[in-house]
Amino acid sequence: MKDIKRYSPVEFKVTPLKIENRDHWDVVLEYHNEGDGPWLVDLCHRPRLDLQTGHLNVKKPFGITIPAIPGQSVLEKGFLINRMNRIQSSIYHLGGDAVEIPNETEYTDVTEATVFLAIIGAPVFAICEKLSSLDFRDKTRETPFLLQGPFSHVPCQIVTLSRDGEKSGMVLTCSRGYAKDMVDAIVHAGEEFGLKPAGEKRFSDWIDSL
């Protein structure tokens, strides 16, 4: 039934310019007046998986080797795989066509469990500094890397993908229920830097540029 709609918990107060219907989601590709950055992108429709097992070392999701050390991430073939701890990895599908979720019990589809956002642009760390004491600028970490900790007081998974000037950016997940308050907090913190909502295209272009 094509009139059944899936809703993102994120709603920006701006007018969409281009929308694509994808697997019952209305994915906004572009908004009016996105500006020159920094940008906040809603990625709630992008698939996320939890992979959890005592034998993580034998798993190769989508043929990709999971990083050995917790806190490390790998971006490959459009997948971002983050080692969370000894037994757990999160997998974000950031680009490319729809994927089949592996039919093994160790995988759980957690797309719906979290809100998924990207913050892109040079001032991203100045924005984050207002909301979190997590050290995104730690020089001993190489991008992409995962930080798990409080962001605006809510436990989050945050993957810093780049710290290279305008290309700087990160993706963030937290419990889906916090979507509205989290977006409000980020928008408020980013106001002084000109943070604006952007569509998925902006995100895809950015990922491709990395």
Added chain:
Amino acid sequence: MALTITCPICGKRNGYEFRYGGEEKGPRPDEKDLTPESWCDYVHMNKCVAGVQQEWWFHRDGCGSWFTIFRDTTTNLEKETPEAQE
């Protein structure tokens, strides 16, 4: 506010990201021959040392691991390298 805990997964973080899990007391006693007294001792009796103790912490806002650290209860500072559980 100032307390830091070193999580074996996430590194040194603010104390408020963690939940305290009590002193390290070893595994749960066997059900066999368990008396109410010995059970109560395990659950409720603590050493409460003024000095370094091994204790459990859970990284609630972070990686979700339980682990132990050694903390000097008189200074609130960690000692040595904590060992990881998971």
Added chain:
Amino acid sequence: MMSRFNHLPTLKIDTSDKIPFTYRGKTYYGTKGDTVATALYANGVRIYARSLKYHRPRGLYSMDGECSNTMMEINGTPNVRTETTLLKPGMVIKEQNVKGSAKNDMLGFLDKMDWAMPAGFYYDTMHKPAKIWPVAMKQIRKAAGIGKLSPDHHMPGKYDEIYPTCDVCVIGGGPAGMKAALAAAEKGLRVILIENRPWLGGHFDYRTTEYVNRQTHHDRAVQLAKEVENTDNIRVFTHTANVGTYNNNLITGFQVGTEKDSFTERYIEIRANSVVVATGCIERPLLFENNERPGVMQAGCALRLANTYGLLPGKTGVFSIGHDLGLEAAVALHDLGMTIPMIADIRQDGQDPSLVKALADRKIPLQRGWVAIEVHGKKQVQKVTLKSVDGAVGKTVDCDVLVASAGFTPLTGPLVVNQAKQKYDPHTNFFLPTDLPRKMHAAGRLLGFENSRTIEASGHLAGIQAAYDCESCSIADLGEAKKAMESLPGPARGTKLVMAPVKGRKTFICFDEDTSIKNIKQSIDKGFDVPELIKRFSGAGLGPGQAGIPGHNLPLFTARYQALPDIKIRPTTVRPPLVPTLIATYAGTNHTMLKRTPIDDLQRKDGGIFRNIGVWQRARYFSRDFTAKKEIENVRNNVGMLDGSTLGKFRIHGPDALNALQRVYVSDLSKIKEGRVKYTAMCNDDGCVIDDGVVIKLGENDYYFSTSTGRAGQTIEWIRYHTRYDNWDFSLVNLTDAMGVINLSGPNARKVLEKVVDIDVSNEGFGFSEYKEFLVADTIPVKAMRLGFVGELSYELHVSASYMKALWLMLWEAGKEFKIQNFGVEAQNVLRMEKCHVILGQESEQRTNLLDIGMGFLWARKKTGYKTVGVAALAQAQQDNTRLKLVGFKMENNGRAPRDGALIVDDRIRGHVCTARNSFSLNEAVGMALVEGDMSQVGTRLAFYEDECNGELIYGTVVETPFYDPSGQRMKM
């Protein structure tokens, strides 16, 4: 308006840019760069406020806000430190604690009443008889105190917060601090430098004397500041007061925003690996009669008024000082046009020869071993009497300014609040910091250094020490930095506490609290003989200046008065905040962070009245009728829908999944069949019930289970905690937010559901306690259970969060013909109470165990080998009949329900009401209560005692449960 210098290199003002402000109802002008205090000074204001107790006139004294002398009300905000607050256009400035004006205060006579107010007079006089206190308090509060805050006052401005991390944090942007920052930054470290004033430079900045090779101190400050600003890895926060330092080098500060910033003030919380404290010194006040009369000011204050703000402090200035900065100020102020009839220097010798020569060149008389003993002038300085320290000779000199300064006090606050000790050092006459905390270093003037090159070298050394802490430099670097110090002069000799003999009746050791030397003597004579006790008895150091004025004079004077041979006495304990701070800045941005369900917007549109329940926002009612009558009746008679999405939902899988469940749940879960719903509970180690929910077997070692809303956040932590020694391999996934929950309940629920789904929903096809998975419209995945929490035919549909809105609307549409309605949390609460279904936390409290609430049937007593949490305690509790039991009760004579939490009493408290309501389904008031065991038999009469019932009890009787549909037919139909 006074004329201002505009040619000095050290100026921070722009005299061409005038800024209007209102003071006492009239418009005045300051200039750009002025503080409120200097703008007022430029307009001839000398008396800024009246003191707390005696209403003595008070004026500009230190320039860094160490006392309440110049606190004023600005734009309705009281107690603003005008010395450190920059003037902004349109500010409305008012005086505080005056009846009339600061100049002519009708309460000024109180100054003569000091004999009636000795130290501790509140304690001594105001308690007998006790009833005088409320009256006295009102009068005292009218007369005493500083600013007044209107209850309606709303703090103007924007308040923000940031949480930066760095390797090295340097507190203090003077020469030592800048050198420390540069040294650490050179080693590649991330450095944060915070400075209290709006610019870097410290005490170099306002001085035009020679630093080295004809370069002035000011030029050196500018040079260093440029270097710092050009270093990428040094982040500078100016106009940022350090307010606290804590364990593990957590540093907090408050930054005042500039015109360019998006904030008025912001809270900065810095986590640093290593810290350098280079906060320098303030001046130690000189003690003499009327030592705080307007016109008396410290040397740095006088010098900065001229050099920084272009204001000559007065026409004629007498100096009574104890250090070279005082001489330096005299030379500078003389050259700017001040007449200096005399300088009294406490020191017999030790003056910088070049300064002595400069004074001689200018024919300024310098009296060594002299000191001021009394200032004359009712409201402002008119003349001063000076004497030789031994009191043998004296002289009275006319003047309008007295520059008075006894010596220096190191600003050790940042070290001391982080547990450093202090030790008296006779050479510097300082209480020097010792036993510094781990990875914390001190540098610069606060160590007693006065030589400019030593100050810088000590800063450099501290920067290297900090880099060493961060493992970013070698031991050789450290040795080199230490060696550089050796060739330079060490700490300077400090001036001892010197006072000419006076009674001290009007010699103030603490300005904020009007504490005189006499008061200190009174305290000591009463046995309060150490600073901590004197502080509390006399008030010295309790004021908003955070003991900036009495700081080290108090212990020094205490030791001297008691003629203690060795100064073991310490200054009073310093605590954060180190400077007075706005609560608005502490509050920061304060974002609300609460969870919303997937159909939050629909629930609001339908008129839901929301309440915060734990981390969630939930619709509690759907009308202003808080009994929820309509909602309840519609579920009982028809069909309703509840948004139950907040329910905790988890998947557990992996080889040891069943083991883990068996550990925490009291039931035997090895017996659950696929397609069935198993209701069970978790206890803690005391057998007290903490959670209930259902478990569904999805496959081998693969389960889906629910928890109560409030427990969801702790479930993974709980299960992992109780299995932490077992090395079990199982995986837990929190799906609470992933799944929305629709509770479709009421006799017509089946009729609604069958219109939407394709599966057989008949009682045979989908029976009570069964579980089904299916797709709605071939698209929406649903996990469905038949439960009966509200006591009616009921379906609980768990649906992917993004699809929930679609499914909800489909059911709503299908239910229209049956007049489907929302019901909220309160309706659900009543419905389930009528069925005596418990909600943990309502029908249980912390001490309530599984047996107390009659759920012992969930406990699989034969299940062994799993070390199940709580069963050891339950086995013990079985024998105990003194425990509270959960019972149902009805009210007598059609009476109303008691309030939740009402007590059940006879001659003592025997229990309490958990939930009670006037039931519409039963037409009578019913409820559940926890009562002592002997009162739990059916037929027992219960007496209820409510808050403020004035002894009027209401009565009920223990009855059989449940109240509604005892056979349970309705939920199984």
